[in-house]
Amino acid sequence: MLHKDIKKVLITAEEIQKRTDEIAARISKDYEGEPILMVCILRGAVLFFADLVRKINAEINFDFMAVSSYGAGLSSSGEVRIMKDISGPIQGKNVIIVEDIIDSGNTLCYLKRLLKQRHPKSIRIAALLDKPERREADIEGDYIGFKVPNEFVVGYGLDYNEKYRNLPDVCVLKPEVYEK
Ligand code: PRP
Numbered sequence: 001m002l003h004k005d006i007k008k009v010l011i012t013a014e015e016i017q018k019r020t021d022e023i024a025a026r027i028s029k030d031y032e033g034e035p036i037l038m039v040c041i042l043r044g045a046v047l048f049f050a051d052l053v054r055k056i057n058a059e060i061n062f063d064f065m066a067v068s069s070y071g072a073g074l075s076s077s078g079e080v081r082i083m084k085d086i087s088g089p090i091q092g093k094n095v096i097i098v099e100d101i102i103d104s105g106n107t108l109c110y111l112k113r114l115l116k117q118r119h120p121k122s123i124r125i126a127a128l129l130d131k132p133e134r135r136e137a138d139i140e141g142d143y144i145g146f147k148v149p150n151e152f153v154v155g156y157g158l159d160y161n162e163k164y165r166n167l168p169d170v171c172v173l174k175p176e177v178y179e180k
Contacts, residue, residue: 003167005177006154011146011170015050016128016156019145023126024055027096027143035059037093037120039086043112043165044100047157048128048145052098061076063087067107080110095120098141100157101129105137112139129153129170146170152178 002009027036036058040049042065053060066084095115102108107127115123126143133150152175154160155167160178163172 002169003164005164005174006167006171007174008172009169010148010151010153010172011156013168016048016145016170020048020051021055023072023143023145024052024057026084027052027126028057031058031094033058034094035061037061037063037095038098039063039088039095039115040098041067041100041107042084044157044159045098047165048100049098052126062137067111069107080107082114083095083148086115089117090118090120092119092121094175095123097123097125099125099127099132099141101148101153102127102139102141102144103131105135105139108141128156129158 021041038049038053038060040046040062053062063086065082065086068079068083069080081134096106097111098175099108104179112125113122124142130141130147131149131150147180152160152173153170154173155169155171157165159165160173
């Protein structure tokens with residue numbers, strides 16, 4: 001049964017798992033047994049990260065970053081505040097940043113630039129969702145689950161006012177929920 005605030009299911013839990021299998025297979029092949037440092041961007045990416053890492057056939061380390069936009073909403077410069085940084089050096093490592101969604105792209109653009117300065121061996125982006133219509137920054141994901149239309153999506157980690165993260169599917173929120 002649908003949650004009362006949900007207009008429709010956009011991507012089902014089964015579809016997410018199937019696509020995550022495909023992405024994990026590609027990552028396993030691309031890195032051919034090389035170790036990977038998977039960096040989860042808290043909090044939205046937690047569920048995608050947890051499902052993705054256990055499907056990849058490689059030596060994997062985990063790390064976590066928490067970021068938040070500067071002031072009210074992301075500034076046009078795309079500057080974000082680091083609330084929690086990666087716990088160790090990444091020099092010489094294969095890093096994959098794991099995100100739930102690329103929207104304006106400002107967060108990932110900033111993060112990728114920041115982490116590149118620390119001289120990783122390689123750096124790529126895996127994102128469950130991509131909303132290309134909203135893009136402001138010049139950034140592309142390397143591993144994308146689904147392209148989504150410019151609708152308010154929640155569930156499978158994504159929130160509105162910190163709610164709905166635990167819904168198993170990616171869903172479209174009823175407009176009256178965020179318009180009131
Ligand atoms: C979301 C998402 C990305 C960012 C994408 O995070 O997880 O980090 O916004 O937006 P952008 O492409 O426009 O920069 P949010 O700040 O909502 O935090 P959360 O992950 O804790 O939900």
